[in-house]
Amino acid sequence: MKKVLITGANKSIGLETARQLLQKGYYVYLGSRDVENGQQAVEQLKAEGLHAVEVIALDVSSQDSVNAARAEIGRKTAVLDALVNNAGINGGLPQTALGSDIAVMNEVFNVNLYGVVRVTQAFIDLLRAATQPRIVNVSSSGCSLTLNSDPSWKYYHHKGAIYLPSKAALNMYTIVLAYELRDTPFKVNAVDPGFTATDFNQHRGTGSVEEAGTRIAKYVLIGDDGPTGKYVSEENNPETGDIPW
Template identity: 45%
Template sequence: MKKKVLITGGNKGIGFETAKQLLAKDYYVYIGCRNKAKAADAIEELNKLGYADVEAIDLDVTDENAIMKVANEITELDVLINNAGIPGDFPQNASDTSQETLRKVFDTNFFGLIQLTQTFIPALKKSAAPIIVNVSSDLGSLGNHTNPEWEHYEVKPLAYCASKTALNAFTVMLAYEFKDTNFKINSVNPGYTKTDFNNNQGPKSVEDAAELIVQYAVLDENGSTGKFFSDNGESPW
């Protein structure tokens, strides 16, 4: 039986490429997307590439009813990739970022992600090797932000960075809770990638970014858990 994976925000960019690479590894892929029409377009594109084991899921991670509806439809799951995220409005200076921007970013990148993950824990527990990949960012690393030698030291958008730092904390706490089980739970930083998310400014390709996420989505029983990974290995929290 094929392993099943749910990818939030899987209709474009890194999420879409992750879906493609996991389909190539013979996974059954659910693509979660807020816009069902866009999800359908993604499915059509994947079908044209010869991939049939893929399904569009109408999913807004900030909508509790939508999350519950999907959880009632997908009762068994092997891998959850929390890829959906938003940058928020800019600029985001620490001294004056609005409460509206902070709450909007955290609703998607943190609160919605946690609610979705908690809701799917029962489905993941049915897997022999359940995996959760939280797609984070090196901008969520406090170790990086306090290191003047870091290449992105001067990039500090408050809402986005703080939401990813909080996400990393969730990874640590959840991995600890399941440390004596077969769960593998990690944060993964795909890197500064050329996507719509950053107006196509990133130097990294979606293929390379997705490859890193896939690496931690297919861990075996000896794989790490409770860690934060980037291209160069383990990253500072």
């Protein structure tokens, strides 16, 4: 049975991704900063008949928490087949270029970028032990420099000086990570789940959680002929998913 760790998986898109990968036969380590919330999510999944899941205490903003999670999972398995870096925060609104608080920016980058780096570095040895390792970094089409510079883009006026730069930096990290792993079986991609209606955006999104989970799970499930080092958004490009960086 293949095994996947999903960060921030106790609700919304992370929980739906866990559900869909469980349905595909994966064992899911459900990362949650709050263990009680994570356990409630686990019980919800088990009530649906999906039992190959357990909660892992994981706060991606804390190196100690990441280390503890690595040690716990390492006691359970020598192989991790996939990592979904889903945990993220938005830093609240509004986010203006001239008025944003550096302290808030630090907090958001600490989760959305540094958290991904911490978790990826901590679990890379377990991932290397897999025959088809996959890393999916949950990104956003809103951090595309090209699209954000295009007045004709439908989300052109959805600007934010904290969240979007954090995800743009995550995209660059994804490029470098994929490059470093280019001669290995790894597939590393940045995936936009779409403008999804969740509490993350006060349910202003237009897409469903089910759609978002499918888009993320797809890049966990890709075969050896699948892409790596890609930035994809099926919401913006339903045919191929490719969008400009």
